[in-house]
Amino acid sequence: MEFPKSNKKILLAFICNICLLFLFFIFIIPISKSYLLTLIGLLVVTNGLFVYQLFKLVELDAAVRGMKHPKFWGVLAAGGQRGEGLILYLLNRNKAIFSMTTEEKEELQMRKQRIIYLLVLIVILVIFLFASVIVRF
Numbered sequence: 001m002e003f004p005k006s007n008k009k010i011l012l013a014f015i016c017n018i019c020l021l022f023l024f025f026i027f028i029i030p031i032s033k034s035y036l037l038t039l040i041g042l043l044v045v046t047n048g049l050f051v052y053q054l055f056k057l058v059e060l061d062a063a064v065r066g067m068k069h070p071k072f073w074g075v076l077a078a079g080g081q082r083g084e085g086l087i088l089y090l091l092n093r094n095k096a097i098f099s100m101t102t103e104e105k106e107e108l109q110m111r112k113q114r115i116i117y118l119l120v121l122i123v124i125l126v127i128f129l130f131a132s133v134i135v136r137f
Helices: 005-028 035-064 070-078 084-093 102-136
Strands: none
Touching: 005 102, 035 070, 035 084, 035 102, 070 084
8 A cells, every 4th residue: 555655654653663662662661660650641642633634624624514613513522521512513513615725735634643543642641540550550
């Protein structure tokens, strides 16, 4: 499967981050006594980046579809713990007609890939967190 050049850079950066994270947990964490706090901090930052990417994705989609107040829809969709804002946005967006330029399509695809990469990173961090808690106690 051949990726466009910009996607290759994003994928390479993601793989490098995973490798650095792995090396960090192998070499640095055993030295540090506060590795659980470090892991929780990384998880919080990753979740914050995920929420920001979701906000920008919904804002772009709402703006393309010509919906009023795209930032409001972005905040509504990104906020909440159970995804009720995202469901409300998805129900309302079906009524809107849209046409995207190539730049908007590229940005939408880039945001989707970033969200997927962040989800994978969140899953990896949660696995490390559970493994650390199980080994520690």
